[in-house]
Amino acid sequence: MTSTGNQGMRHDTDSHLQQTPEQLIARLKQAQDQLMQSEKMASIGQLAAGVAHEINNPIGYVRSNLTTLGDYCRSLLLINQAYEQALGDAVSEPTLLQLTQQHDLPFIREDLPSLLEESHEGIERVGKIIRSLRDFSRTDSGELEPVDVHKTINQALTVARNEIKYRAEVITDFAELPLIEAVESQLGQVFLNLLVNAAHAIEEHGEIHITTVLKGRQISVRIRDNGCGIPAANIKRLFDPFFTTKPVGKGTGLGLSLSYNIIRTHHGEMLVESEPGKGTEFTVLLPLQQPAGESAEEIPQ
Ligand SMILES: Nc1ncnc2c1ncn2[C@@H]1O[C@H](COP(=O)(O)OP(=O)(O)O)[C@@H](O)[C@H]1O
Ligand SMILES: [Mg+2]
Structure with a gap:
């Protein structure tokens, strides 16, 4: 599989001072978009929590x-x-x-x-x-806690089951991982987004491989599908809010930008490799521990 440009996916550390007014405006626009997307996710989360509560009884x-x-x-x-x-x-x-x-x-x-x-x-x-659903839409979950990543992945698989079951077989290869410091519900959203995207990329009878590895002081979670792949021209825009190639009603274009934000606030990285016609692999890298004295930036659910 060829890597189609991981650059630009990493946390942008450019100094604001070196940017042109156009770049600053674009940045501002992106920040505004992300705020909108956060608000949208917050209302969807509240809706899901409400429905879950009603059905529970x-x-x-x-x-x-x-x-x-x-x-x-x-x-x-x-x-x-x-x-x-x-x-x-x-x-x-x-x-x-x-x-x-x-x-x-x-x-x-x-x-x-x-x-x-x-x-x-x-x-x-x-x-x-x-x-x-309730775990995912918990609104009080901005707190860092010890997280069992495999449990979170399995929960995401349960939620995504309907999207996946008719199209793909899920194959997991889980390493032994320690608990990591993270906001569980937010990580769950990331895995859910990646899994649903993988399922959507597969027409029928595909495979989704989920691999976890411990590398020193960080873990990696790879989600690989053998779906349609992503054209090189789209790779750069993947994490932009509202970028979607899906028909209205099917995609909002918010999944990856939200996921990227969540991983970034966890001091991790999100990488993508894709080959059109062959498939796509998203890699999430997360540190075992967050820097001392810091809590993950709150992202409304
Ligand atoms: N695993 C994948 N395979 C192929 N294309 C993908 C994959 N994941 C994401 N994409 C592309 O990235 C776009 C943006 O994804 P996302 O932000 O989750 O929004 P949405 O799923 O609502 O379209 C998708 O519309 C699709 O074109
Ligand atoms: Mg999506």
Whole structure:
């Protein structure tokens, strides 16, 4: 895979004094755009948190009712069998026999437990998604905390599941990593954005490889897809707010600029390599620890 220009992706350390008025205006415009994007993300985050909260309650009682229903069903089936044995020959009494056949009692007996189990699994999955959504949209999460990066990646995978499952297989190669100092919900957003982008780049039957490596005092997370790739001309604009090649409604063009900002405030780096037609690899580099006395700049969710 050829590297198509990592330059310009790194934290820009140019002195403001060396810049022309045009460059300063462009910078100002970008800062303004980023502010807008932060506000937009904040309202989306609030919306998601609200929905997650509302859904959490009904899910709670559906889950608990399902457990009770399962117990009741098992009791009823046991009693039904006991009745059958007690009735002996009377079981073939015509009305009883007709009812049993009409409702296919043997099938109901067989099907009930698996239906209940499936419903349980379904509700557990919904619960998991809701928990991840709430984690992602926590608004009180500007605090640095010890973060298990693999857990955060797995949560992002849960949220992105729908986008990914019909198009790509996810292959993970996780190294042993220590906890890192970061704002968990923000890192989650970065991984979610990268994963959804990877999925969108794949038409069908692709692969998304997620590799983590510990390199000295920093970790790297690589997310590689074998999707459509990015033309060299677009690479420079990838991290610009509102840059998107997706149709209206599908892309906002905010994912990468927000992700870039998050990684930058964590004193990390985000790199990209891509080859049109072959695929793309995003690499996120993060230090294990943030500089002493500093907290990550707050980015509203
Ligand atoms: N993995 C990828 N493969 C191909 N193109 C990508 C990938 N990730 C990002 N892009 C390109 O970068 C653009 C900007 O991405 P992003 O900021 O996440 O906004 P959005 O996904 O809303 O378009 C996308 O529209 C797409 O053209
Ligand atoms: Mg995106």
